[in-house]
Amino acid sequence: xxxxxxxxxxxxxxxxxxxxxxxxxxxxxxxxxxxxxxxxxxxxxxxxxxxxxxxxxxxxxxxxxxxxxxxxxxxxxxxxxxxxxxxxxxxxxxxxxxxxxxxxxxxxxxxxxxx
Amino acid sequence: xxxxxxxxxxxxxxxxxxxxxxxxxxxxxxxxxxxxxxxxxxxxxxxxxxxxxxxxxxxxxxxxxxxxxxxxxxxxxxxxxxxxxxxxxxxxxxxxxxxxxxxxxxxxxxxxx
Numbered sequence: 001x002x003x004x005x006x007x008x009x010x011x012x013x014x015x016x017x018x019x020x021x022x023x024x025x026x027x028x029x030x031x032x033x034x035x036x037x038x039x040x041x042x043x044x045x046x047x048x049x050x051x052x053x054x055x056x057x058x059x060x061x062x063x064x065x066x067x068x069x070x071x072x073x074x075x076x077x078x079x080x081x082x083x084x085x086x087x088x089x090x091x092x093x094x095x096x097x098x099x100x101x102x103x104x105x106x107x108x109x110x111x112x113x114x115x
Numbered sequence: 116x117x118x119x120x121x122x123x124x125x126x127x128x129x130x131x132x133x134x135x136x137x138x139x140x141x142x143x144x145x146x147x148x149x150x151x152x153x154x155x156x157x158x159x160x161x162x163x164x165x166x167x168x169x170x171x172x173x174x175x176x177x178x179x180x181x182x183x184x185x186x187x188x189x190x191x192x193x194x195x196x197x198x199x200x201x202x203x204x205x206x207x208x209x210x211x212x213x214x215x216x217x218x219x220x221x222x223x224x225x226x227x228x
Contacts, residue, residue: 033215043218104216109159
């Protein structure tokens with residue numbers, strides 16, 4: 001069964017460094033998402049991406065964050081200058097083959113630790 | 116605003132017994148998905164069961180079943196014959212059409228041997 005994959009599974013970085021989290025959505029899906037879960041809290045929506053542009057972003061998704069689909073398979077989340085409070089689990093999701101279900105499929109997540 | 120509420124922050128169940136986790140949601144949409152996700156200590160998000168709002172029949176996956184009450188906007192998860200491996204955080208989630216998934220705050224389930 002097709003699945004969403006994410007790399008790395010765990011990333012440790014120092015405060016102020018740039019990080020790029022990578023996701024490979026399910027082939028032929030059209031909609032892509034990033035979510036964040038700070039330890040002990042609920043999962044929060046960050047951004048959705050469709051047709052090579054951001055379709056919606058939350059108030060969390062400030063200028064430090066950016067997303068990109070650099071080729072036909074990868075979907076990346078970049079944090080330009082990490083802060084301690086960016087430490088969290090980051091989940092990628094994708095959905096929607098044409099004329100099909102809009103259910104989102106989640107990847108296994110990347111645990112980001114900012115020291 | 117669309118919200119998902121889980122009123123039980125923590126629950127416990129004896130091994131082999133049955134437990135029900137509660138979830139309510141608020142929406143004005145008529146077409147949407149509802150999900151229960153399990154999150155073990157590894158923090159991966161594992162889909163347990165899904166329900167499409169237009170389907171009246173309650174979804175079932177092995178020992179997991181839901182009680183979907185659309186008019187009441189209620190979506191509870193029943194776990195039968197609980198096993199030690201069922202211990203985890205459980206999140207109820209709602210997804211309207213081509214839109215973001217909204218998660219509840221979670222219920223931490225403990226299984227007592």
